Amino acid sequence: xxxxxxxxxxxxxxHPAPPxxxxxxxxxxxxxxxxxxxxxxxxxxxxxxxxxxxxxxAAWHKRDEQHKGEAxxxxxxxxxxxxxxxxxxxxxQLAAHGHAQK
Amino acid sequence: MAHDWQPDFEQLVDEHQSxxxxxxxxxxxxxxxxxxxxxxxxxxxxxxxxxxxxxxxACFWLRRVAINRSxxxxxxxxxxxxxxxxxxxxxxxxxxxERASPLSARLEQxxxxxxxxxxxxxxxxxxxxxxxxxxxxMLDAPVATVKSNLHRGLKLLRAKAANNLQEYVxxxxxxxxx
Numbered sequence: 001x002x003x004x005x006x007x008x009x010x011x012x013x014x015h016p017a018p019p020x021x022x023x024x025x026x027x028x029x030x031x032x033x034x035x036x037x038x039x040x041x042x043x044x045x046x047x048x049x050x051x052x053x054x055x056x057x058a059a060w061h062k063r064d065e066q067h068k069g070e071a072x073x074x075x076x077x078x079x080x081x082x083x084x085x086x087x088x089x090x091x092x093q094l095a096a097h098g099h100a101q102k
Numbered sequence: 103m104a105h106d107w108q109p110d111f112e113q114l115v116d117e118h119q120s121x122x123x124x125x126x127x128x129x130x131x132x133x134x135x136x137x138x139x140x141x142x143x144x145x146x147x148x149x150x151x152x153x154x155x156x157x158x159x160a161c162f163w164l165r166r167v168a169i170n171r172s173x174x175x176x177x178x179x180x181x182x183x184x185x186x187x188x189x190x191x192x193x194x195x196x197x198x199x200e201r202a203s204p205l206s207a208r209l210e211q212x213x214x215x216x217x218x219x220x221x222x223x224x225x226x227x228x229x230x231x232x233x234x235x236x237x238x239x240m241l242d243a244p245v246a247t248v249k250s251n252l253h254r255g256l257k258l259l260r261a262k263a264a265n266n267l268q269e270y271v272x273x274x275x276x277x278x279x280x
Contacts, residue, residue, distance in 0.1 A: 004260055005228070011206035012213070012229040015127055017119040018137055025115060025141045029148060 107156045114160055115144055121161075121230070122168045128225045129172035131214050135179075139171045165230065166240050169222055176218065212262045220255030223248055 122143050126136035146167060147160070154160045213221055226237045234252060238245040 004263070005256070007205065008209060008224070008228045008256075008259070009231075011209040012128070012225065014120045014124040014229060017123040017140065018133075021119055021123065021137055021140060022112075022115050024137075025144050026112075028141060028145060029111075 107154075109151050109154055109160065111144075111148055111151060114147065114164075118161065118164050119144070122164055124229060125165065125168040125225060126172045128210070128213065128229065129169065129218075129222065130175055135175055136172075139168065139175055143167050143171055162240065165226070169226070169241070173218060173222070208266065209259070209263065212259055212266065215262065216255050216258055220251045220258065223251040224255045224259065227252055 119140065123136055123140045126139040126143075127133060130136055130139065143164060147154070147164060150163070154163060213224060216224065222241065223237055226232045226240065227234075232240070234248045235245055237243075237252075238248040241248065
């Protein structure tokens with residue numbers, strides 16, 4: 001260890017702790033931990049918030065599915081109507097053709 | 103695993119408060135913050151007292167947690183390098199010049215200008231008198247990294263001292279008989 005390192009060792013000697021550090025520490029130790037008091041409320045708030053988020057997401061998803069189902073039903077009904085209309089037209093044409101042959 | 107050592111919290115505070123406070127003060131440069139960190143470290147020790155197996159383990163644990171809490175506090179406040187030096191000058195309740203030689207006080211200020219990893223290594227080496235291997239175990243870092251940080255930190259501090267501390271240079275020259 002050279003002279004500079006010896007000087008460092010002297011310069012970096014421990015500082016004395018503030019005289020009231022221990023007293024303040026013991027007071028904090030005796031006092032109930034504010035984090036412990038806050039914890040149940042934080043947990044309850046988090047549960048409520050998460051429940052609200054999940055309920056909202058589930059309701060939105062259900063509503064979205066209903067909209068999609070309704071749209072699909074309308075499409076099927078429209079397709080049936082078109083088919084029915086086409087069949088009716090074909091029937092009319094066949095009937096007209098039969099009369100003409102007679 | 104069962105252990106016979108019966109920790110006494112108040113005795114641990116008496117024995118180690120200076121060490122924990124000094125580590126926090128040299129790492130943060132803020133006397134108030136260092137006191138707060140020291141209290142937090144001891145309260146955390148109180149919560150973990152059942153897991154502490156020996157007096158040496160308590161000392162090791164306190165050093166490690168003091169360093170970790172100090173670096174956490176620094177990162178939260180985003181105080182690095184030169185800014186820390188300003189903080190040190192502004193927040194040290196007792197002016198360092200008043201309690202030590204001007205050279206020691208200046209060296210302590212220059213320490214505050216070093217990068218965090220180098221500062222940590224130097225504080226543990228020269229304040230706590232730990233070997234590079236012990237520092238590596240404490241910081242969960244490779245020994246080579248710690249040695250590199252010590253070497254670079256010492257080199258940088260020496261260079262800064264040579265530039266800034268004319269008195270130091272004069273003393274050295276005088277000692278050499280130049």
